[in-house]
Amino acid sequence: EAGVTQFPSHSVIEKGQTVTLRCDPISGHDNLYWYRRVMGKEIKFLLHFVKESKQDESGMPNNRFLAERTGGTYSTLKVQPAELEDSGVYFCASSQPGRDYEQYFGPGTRLTVT
Amino acid sequence: EDQVTQSPEALRLQEGESSSLNCSYTVSGLRGLFWYRQDPGKGPEFLFTLYSAGEEKEKERLKATLTKKESFLHITAPKPEDSATYLCAVSVKAAGNKLTFGGGTRVLVKP
Known part of the structure; x- marks a missing residue:
């Protein structure tokens, strides 16, 4: 069974530019989550999708971040415009119905804003 | 506010030297506590889920235990391949499915 995949693995952009991160969850996993880890800090929750609906977006830092999950399959996280403090590793995770808490993580996208 | 604290931050072990990692938590209504290896x-690799005080889970050289205030991850006779960062996370009843993570413990096992 394929795991959670994320693209790109690494992105370097300048302040003010736009970046879109993609996550493909494990097949059959209705739940999809975004987390991020900024330098020296613990992993923090951003938001949770159930299929195509946003269930919880309490962790989204501000309106420069836009997450979508069209058709309930893959998800994208767009940062526009990027700021220096957005640098970090963005993780995507997914879980299956009935085992919601067992979240399986992707390898992450390392975002560097210069 | 829900808090998860892991100690120590780093641990250096000789191969075969058993030790324990601590995860203490302060939450309102624990639904589950999770251990990950990174x-x-x-990305973090799922290891264990613990739901109630007194519960224990084992996997190879790892054993996780849970009390009402903390969890321990015991590493018995570690091997160099056990070197990794071990993360603890909690899910809280009033907070949906989101996980709150601790800062992790970096474990280095020397041969």
Whole structure:
């Protein structure tokens, strides 16, 4: 069974530019989550999708971040415009119905804003 | 506010030298506590879920236990391949499915 995949693995952009991160969850996993880890800090929750609906977006830092999950399959996280403090590793995770808490993580996208 | 604190931050062990990692938590209504392993450049890898005080889970050289205030991850006779960062996370009843993570413990096992 394929795991959670994320693209790109690494992105370097300048302040003010736009970046879109993609996550493909494990097949059959209705739940999809975004987390991020900024330098020296613990992993923090951003938001949770159930299929195509946003269930919880309490962790989204501000309106420069836009997450979508069209058709309930893959998800994208767009940062526009990027700021220096957005640098970090963005993780995507997914879980299956009935085992919601067992979240399986992707390898992450390392975002560097210069 | 829900808090998860892991100690120590780093641990250096000789191969075969058993030890324990601590995860203490302060939450309002624990639904579950999770242990993950993370290797450099990779995402967290799920290890265990613990739901209630007194529960224990084992996997190879790892054993996780849970009390009402903390969890321990015991590493018995570790091998160099057990070197990784071990992360603890909690799910809280009033907070949906989101996980709150601790800062992790970096474990280095020397041969």
